[in-house]
Amino acid sequence: MKPYGVNELRKMFLEFFESKGHLAMKSFSLIPHNDKSLLLINSGMAPLKPYFTGAEIPPRRRVTTCQKCIRTGDIENVGKTARHGTFFEMLGNFSFGDYFKREAIHWTWEFLTEAVGLDPDRLYPSVYLEDDEAFDIWNKEIGIPAERIFRFGKEDNFWEHGAGPCGPCSEVYYDRGERYGCGRPDCTVGCDCDRYMEIWNDVFTQFDNDGNNHYTELEQKNIDTGMGLERLASVVQDVDSIFDVDTVRALRDKVCGFAHAEYKKDENKDVSIRLITDHIRSATFMISDGIMPTNEGRGYVLRRLIRRAARHGRLLGIEGKFLARLSETVIEGSKDGYPELEEKKSFIFKVLTQEEEKFNKTIDQGLSILADLEAQMQKEGTKVLSGENTFKLYDTYGFPVDLTREILEEKGFSIDEEGFKAAMEEQRVKAREARAVTNYMGADATVYDEIDANVTTEFVGYDKLSYESKITVLATESELAEALTEGENGTIFVEKTPFYATMGGQQGDTGVIRTADGEFEVRDTIKLLGGKVGHVGRMTKGMLKVSDAAVLEVCDKGRTATCKNHSATHLLQKALKTVLGSHVEQKGSLVTPDRLRFDFSHFEAMTADELEKVEALVNEEIKASLPVVTEVMNLEEAKKTGAMALFGEKYEEDVRVVSMGDFSKELCGGTHVANTGVITAFKIVSEAGIAAGVRRIEALTGDGVFAYYRELEQKLSEAARAAKATPANLTEKIEHLQAEIKELRSENDALKSKLAKDALGDVMDQVKEIGGVKLLAAKLENVDMNGLRELGDQLKEKLGEGIVVLASAVDGKVSLMATATDGAQKKGAHAGNLIKAVAGLVGGGGGGRPGMAQAGGKNPDGMDAAIKKAAEVVAEQVK
Numbered sequence: 001m002k003p004y005g006v007n008e009l010r011k012m013f014l015e016f017f018e019s020k021g022h023l024a025m026k027s028f029s030l031i032p033h034n035d036k037s038l039l040l041i042n043s044g045m046a047p048l049k050p051y052f053t054g055a056e057i058p059p060r061r062r063v064t065t066c067q068k069c070i071r072t073g074d075i076e077n078v079g080k081t082a083r084h085g086t087f088f089e090m091l092g093n094f095s096f097g098d099y100f101k102r103e104a105i106h107w108t109w110e111f112l113t114e115a116v117g118l119d120p121d122r123l124y125p126s127v128y129l130e131d132d133e134a135f136d137i138w139n140k141e142i143g144i145p146a147e148r149i150f151r152f153g154k155e156d157n158f159w160e161h162g163a164g165p166c167g168p169c170s171e172v173y174y175d176r177g178e179r180y181g182c183g184r185p186d187c188t189v190g191c192d193c194d195r196y197m198e199i200w201n202d203v204f205t206q207f208d209n210d211g212n213n214h215y216t217e218l219e220q221k222n223i224d225t226g227m228g229l230e231r232l233a234s235v236v237q238d239v240d241s242i243f244d245v246d247t248v249r250a251l252r253d254k255v256c257g258f259a260h261a262e263y264k265k266d267e268n269k270d271v272s273i274r275l276i277t278d279h280i281r282s283a284t285f286m287i288s289d290g291i292m293p294t295n296e297g298r299g300y301v302l303r304r305l306i307r308r309a310a311r312h313g314r315l316l317g318i319e320g321k322f323l324a325r326l327s328e329t330v331i332e333g334s335k336d337g338y339p340e341l342e343e344k345k346s347f348i349f350k351v352l353t354q355e356e357e358k359f360n361k362t363i364d365q366g367l368s369i370l371a372d373l374e375a376q377m378q379k380e381g382t383k384v385l386s387g388e389n390t391f392k393l394y395d396t397y398g399f400p401v402d403l404t405r406e407i408l409e410e411k412g413f414s415i416d417e418e419g420f421k422a423a424m425e426e427q428r429v430k431a432r433e434a435r436a437v438t439n440y441m442g443a444d445a446t447v448y449d450e451i452d453a454n455v456t457t458e459f460v461g462y463d464k465l466s467y468e469s470k471i472t473v474l475a476t477e478s479e480l481a482e483a484l485t486e487g488e489n490g491t492i493f494v495e496k497t498p499f500y501a502t503m504g505g506q507q508g509d510t511g512v513i514r515t516a517d518g519e520f521e522v523r524d525t526i527k528l529l530g531g532k533v534g535h536v537g538r539m540t541k542g543m544l545k546v547s548d549a550a551v552l553e554v555c556d557k558g559r560t561a562t563c564k565n566h567s568a569t570h571l572l573q574k575a576l577k578t579v580l581g582s583h584v585e586q587k588g589s590l591v592t593p594d595r596l597r598f599d600f601s602h603f604e605a606m607t608a609d610e611l612e613k614v615e616a617l618v619n620e621e622i623k624a625s626l627p628v629v630t631e632v633m634n635l636e637e638a639k640k641t642g643a644m645a646l647f648g649e650k651y652e653e654d655v656r657v658v659s660m661g662d663f664s665k666e667l668c669g670g671t672h673v674a675n676t677g678v679i680t681a682f683k684i685v686s687e688a689g690i691a692a693g694v695r696r697i698e699a700l701t702g703d704g705v706f707a708y709y710r711e712l713e714q715k716l717s718e719a720a721r722a723a724k725a726t727p728a729n730l731t732e733k734i735e736h737l738q739a740e741i742k743e744l745r746s747e748n749d750a751l752k753s754k755l756a757k758d759a760l761g762d763v764m765d766q767v768k769e770i771g772g773v774k775l776l777a778a779k780l781e782n783v784d785m786n787g788l789r790e791l792g793d794q795l796k797e798k799l800g801e802g803i804v805v806l807a808s809a810v811d812g813k814v815s816l817m818a819t820a821t822d823g824a825q826k827k828g829a830h831a832g833n834l835i836k837a838v839a840g841l842v843g844g845g846g847g848g849r850p851g852m853a854q855a856g857g858k859n860p861d862g863m864d865a866a867i868k869k870a871a872e873v874v875a876e877q878v879k
C-alpha cells in the first residue's frame with residue numbers, strides 16, 4: 001500500500017465514484033443554506049438534505065462530494081486528546097432513489113481494497129443485527145467469512161432521528177495492529193481502544209418511522225455514506241492520529257517551530273500544539289466562507305476558535321501575532337481541494353490579524369485583572385469566582401467567559417455560572433430599554449457614527465443607473481464589519497454610487513449590488529452626515545468584502561417611475577400658482593415610484609373646476625414634450641433667473657436649477673425625466689386640508705394613471721353587473737331602481753297597517769267594564785312595539801274613554817303596552833303602575849307615565865296571565 005497524501009486520497013475518491021456514474025460536486029459552504037436548524041455544516045449529508053427529502057431535485061441521482069465540516073460539540077476536548085478536532089473533511093457517495101445496498105457495499109470494498117490497496121485481511125464489516133440482506137452481500141458476494149462480519153444493535157448500526165426516514169448502516173473497521181490495542185484478551189471490533197478504527201459508514205435509508213417505531217418501507221431508498229478523510233489518511237499513512245497525517249502535520253510542525261518546541265516531549269505543550277493546529281484550520285475555512293468574528297451564532301464560534309488559539313500561543317510562549325502565518329500553511333495544504341482559500345488569502349490574513357490584535361489588547365488587561373481576582377479568592381479561601389466579577393471581566397474588559405472558565409479550571413477554580421447568567425440577563429434587559437434610536441431597518445443608528453469621517457460618497461446617478469465602484473465600509477446591524485454574508489442585514493458604502501438617497505421628498509432608490517462573490521439587495525438608500533450614502537438591505541447570495549469591486553445597479557423601473565412623479569410635482573406647483581394665485585407655496589412633498597404628494601399653502605378647499613383646470617394644465621405641458629434641462633449655478637445667480645426655491649430652506653453655494661421649457665424653473669437636487677412627454681399622463685386622486693391653510697394633493701403619473709383608470713373601469717363593470725345593467729346605462733338603471741324602491745316602500749307600509757288591523761280582528765268584543773271604566777286587554781299575534789302603540793291609539797279612539805292593554809310576541813320577544821285616557825285616569829287608572837304590576841309575568845320589567853307605558857319581556861307563555869292580571873289591577877286602581 002502506498003502512503004497516499006490527503007490531497008491524493010481526496011482526488012482518488014472523487015474520481016473513483018465519478019467512474020461509477022456519480023456527479024462530483026464542489027464542497028458546499030460551511031454556512032448552511034436555507035437551514036436554520038444548523039449553525040455550521042457538520043457532515044457530507046447536511047447540505048444535501050433537500051435532495052433527500054425531495055424538496056429539491058438533485059442535479060444527478062448519483063452524487064459524490066468531499067465536504068468541509070466543522071463540529072464544535074467536543075471543543076473542550078480538542079487538544080486534550082489526539083482523537084478530537086473541530087475541522088475535518090468528509091468523503092461521501094450518495095444515491096437519491098438510484099442504486100442501493102448491493103452497489104454501495106461492492107464499491108466500498110472495491111475502493112478500500114483495490115483503489116487504496118488496504119489489506120483485506122485487516123478489514124472487518126459490521127451490519128445491523130436484523131439486516132440479513134447486507135450480511136449476505138458481505139458474506140456471499142464479497143466473500144468475507146461469517147465470523148469476520150459483526151452484527152451490532154440499534155445503538156451502533158441504525159440511523160434515525162425520531163420520526164422520518166431512517167435505516168440500518170454498515171461500517172467498515174480497520175485493524176491497526178496490536179501496538180494500538182489495549183491488550184485485553186477480548187479486544188476486538190467495537191472495543192473502545194484505538195486498534196479497530198471505523199473508517200467507513202454506509203447508511204441505507206430504507207424505512208420511514210411514523211414516530212411510534214412503526215416502520216414502513218420507503219418508496220425511494222437512499223444511500224448516504226461518510227468517511228473521514230483525515231482518518232482514512234492516518235490509516236493509509238500508518239500514523240498515530242489525524243495530527244500526524246501529511247497536511248496536518250506540516251501545520252503542527254510549523255506551530256512547534258514558532259514555539260521552539262518538539263511534539264510529544266511535553267504533554268502540556270502537546271495540548272496547546274494540537275489545539276492551535278486544529279483551530280486555525282477551522283478558522284481559516286470559516287473566514288474563506290465569509291464568516292466574521294462576532295459575538296453571536298457562528299460568528300461567535302469563529303471568535304472563540306481564534307481567541308483560544310491565540311491564547312494557547314501565549315501559553316507556548318509564541319511571541320507576536322502568528323495566526324495569519326499559520327493560516328498560510330493551512331491554505332498551502334488545502335488549496336488543491338478548496339481553491340477559494342487561495343483566492344481569499346489576503347482577506348483571511350487580514351481578518352485573523354485584526355481579531356488577534358483585538359484579542360491581545362483585551363487579554364493583557366483581562367489577565368492582570370483576573371490575576372488580582374485569583375489572589376483575592378485565595379485570600380478569602382473561596383474556589384468560585386462570583387458571577388458579578390465574571391460578568392465584569394466579560395462586559396467591561398471584553399474578556400471571553402470561556403477563557404475565564406478555562407484559565408480558572410487549570411488552577412482548580414471555577415466560576416458561578418448561575419450568577420454570571422443572571423448578570424448577563426440583567427444587562428440584556430437594560431440594553432433593550434436603552435436602545436431607542438434605531439432606523440427602520442433595525443440597525444443601531446450609532447453604528448454609522450463609527451465610520452471614519454473621511455469616508456464620503458459621490459452621487460453619479462443623475463445620468464447613470466449602473467456603476468462600478470469600490471466598497472469602502474460595511475456594517476451589520478450592530479457593528480462595522482470586514483464582510484457581509486448570505487442572510488445578513490446590513491449597510492454598504494462605496495466611493496461612487498448611482499443610487500439616489502432619500503432627500504428633498506424623493507424616496508431613495510432600490511436595486512442590487514453585486515461582486516464576483518456575492519449579491520446584496522438594496523431596499524433603501526439613505527443619506528448620512530458627512531456626505532455618506534448608505535445602501536441598506538440584505539445579503540441574498542455569497543459574501544461581500546471591504547475593498548471589493550462592486551457593480552451597483554439601480555432598479556430601472558422604480559427609478560423611472562420616481563422621476564416621472566418628481567418632474568410632475570414641478571409642473572403641478574407651477575400649475576397651482578397659475579390657477580390659484582401666487583400665494584401658493586410648496587410646504588412639503590413626497591415622491592415615490594407609486595405616487596406623488598404635494599403640500600401647499602391655500603386657504604380653502606379647491607373646487608372641482610379648479611382641480612380640473614390644474615390637471616388639464618399639467619397634462620398640456622406633458623403633451624408639449626418640454627425638454628428638462630439641469631444647470632448647476634451659484635445660488636445668487638439662480639435666484640436671479642426666477643427659479644422657485646423653498647422658503648426657509650438652506651441651500652448650498654452651488655445649486656441645481658431644473659427647468660422644463662419656459663413653464664417651470666425650480667431649485668432641485670432630485671432626479672428627473674429628460675422630457676416632460678415621458679410622464680405620459682397626470683391624474684389628481686385627492687385634495688384635502690392637512691393643517692390650517694395647508695392643502696395636500698395626491699396624484700399619479702404614467703402607468704399609475706392607467707392602472708388607476710383600469711381599476712375604476714373594473715369597479716364600474718362590477719357595479720353594472722350587480723345592477724344587471726351595462727356601464728353605459730348604469731345611471732338610468734339606478735334611477736329606475738330607486739323609483740321602484742320608493743313605490744315598494746309605500747306599498748309595504750300600507751300592507752303593514754292592514755295586517756295590524758287584521759290582527760286586531762274582533763278584539764272590540766273583549767271590552768269589559770270594571771268599576772265604570774272600559775278595559776280592553778288583549779293578546780295579538782306577531783305585532784312589534786311600534787305596531788302595538790299604533791293600534792293602542794286606534795282602539796283608544798274607538799273606546800272613547802277607557803284603558804287599553806295589549807301584549808304580543810315576535811320571535812320570542814314580548815312587547816307589552818298600556819294606555820289610559822284622561823277620563824280613565826281621573827277615575828284612578830294609571831298605565832305606568834299597571835305595566836309595572838304585570839310585566840313580571842312576561843319575564844320583563846318596565847313602566848311609564850299615567851297615560852302611556854310599555855315593557856319588554858322574554859316569556860311569551862306569560863302573556864295570557866298578564867292580560868288576566870291586568871283586569872285585577874285595574875279593578876284595584878279604580879276602586
Ligand SMILES: [Zn+2]
Pocket residue numbers: 181182183184187188191192193194195
Ligand atoms: Zn481494545
Ligand SMILES: [Zn+2]
Pocket residue numbers: 566570666667668669670
Ligand atoms: Zn424637485
